[in-house]
Amino acid sequence: MIPDTKWLSIGDICSETGLSPDVVRVWERRYGFPMPVRLPSGHRRYQSSDLNRLRLIAEAVADGHRPALAVKADEASLRKLLVRGQSSLWVSIIDPLIKAVVEMDSGQIRALLQDSFSRQPLKDFLGNVVDPLLAWVGFAWAEGSLGIHQEHLLTEILEDFLRQMRVAFPAQPSKGSILLTTLPGERHRLGMLMAALLYASKGVKVELLGIDLPVASIASAARTLQVDRVAVSLSIQSSGQPTRRLLMDLLERLPPNCRLLIGGQGAARTRKVEGVERMAGIGDI
Numbered sequence: 001m002i003p004d005t006k007w008l009s010i011g012d013i014c015s016e017t018g019l020s021p022d023v024v025r026v027w028e029r030r031y032g033f034p035m036p037v038r039l040p041s042g043h044r045r046y047q048s049s050d051l052n053r054l055r056l057i058a059e060a061v062a063d064g065h066r067p068a069l070a071v072k073a074d075e076a077s078l079r080k081l082l083v084r085g086q087s088s089l090w091v092s093i094i095d096p097l098i099k100a101v102v103e104m105d106s107g108q109i110r111a112l113l114q115d116s117f118s119r120q121p122l123k124d125f126l127g128n129v130v131d132p133l134l135a136w137v138g139f140a141w142a143e144g145s146l147g148i149h150q151e152h153l154l155t156e157i158l159e160d161f162l163r164q165m166r167v168a169f170p171a172q173p174s175k176g177s178i179l180l181t182t183l184p185g186e187r188h189r190l191g192m193l194m195a196a197l198l199y200a201s202k203g204v205k206v207e208l209l210g211i212d213l214p215v216a217s218i219a220s221a222a223r224t225l226q227v228d229r230v231a232v233s234l235s236i237q238s239s240g241q242p243t244r245r246l247l248m249d250l251l252e253r254l255p256p257n258c259r260l261l262i263g264g265q266g267a268a269r270t271r272k273v274e275g276v277e278r279m280a281g282i283g284d285i
Helices: 010-017 020-032 048-062 069-070 075-084 092-103 106-118 122-143 148-164 190-201 216-226 243-252
Strands: 177-180 205-209 229-233 260-265 277-278
Touching: 010 020, 010 048, 020 069, 048 075, 048 216, 075 106, 092 106, 092 122, 092 148, 106 122, 106 148, 122 148, 122 190, 148 190, 177 190, 177 216, 190 205, 190 229, 205 216, 216 229, 216 243, 229 243
Parallel strands: 177 205, 177 229, 229 260, 260 277
Antiparallel strands: none
16 A cells, blocks of 8 residues: 555645646656556556656746657756756856855855846846746756755845845836735745835835735735735745745735735745736746
């Protein structure tokens, strides 16, 4: 008998990746992955390693890569596809930044970020430099090739950099206001700070509540601050059914004219919630 604690149902897989059961079964027949274990009842059971790879495949397909390529790729190839495919500036900018992060050269990290920022529009800087750099850091940390101390150094430098840039943009009353935060258990801050900077650059009044906030507190703050939008940043770890339930709860608590938006890597993997607007990336801001 298969221990329940080690195996996942197709419902678990779909809840955590945003894929439909039909898509998972088609990939199994057409490409040979995933290959579930069959119970005597005929039900499929998957390993946690299948889930991790399917998350990467779902992200690659969402980024526009063909399923035939993504499903057949191993995890290392998928990571390379996801990260390097996002930036044409990899060799000239990202590689030197990676080297500086590995060497913990904080002065060089700051200098490279400032130089890159000065050479391109804000949205391009975030999309072509910060996004792929963070994706690489996440994968490298998960693989054990980057230490938590190195990741923390880059995070602190980037947070300082993004906050300093944001204060240069004055709010324009005609552009409205937005509250940015993360759901309970979500402790990734950088996606939220990137979005805050972009909204501020457009004249939107930005209210930041920080991370890991109870749903009731988010709704209460939205009413008190009288914002017209609430944006929730979701990382890869914040996908699946638990996140959907929190979003539905938050949506019910918000004032009637307050829109609820989600963004970040976890947004693409979270099944649609009626009334919640999903941003595919910073290009949607």
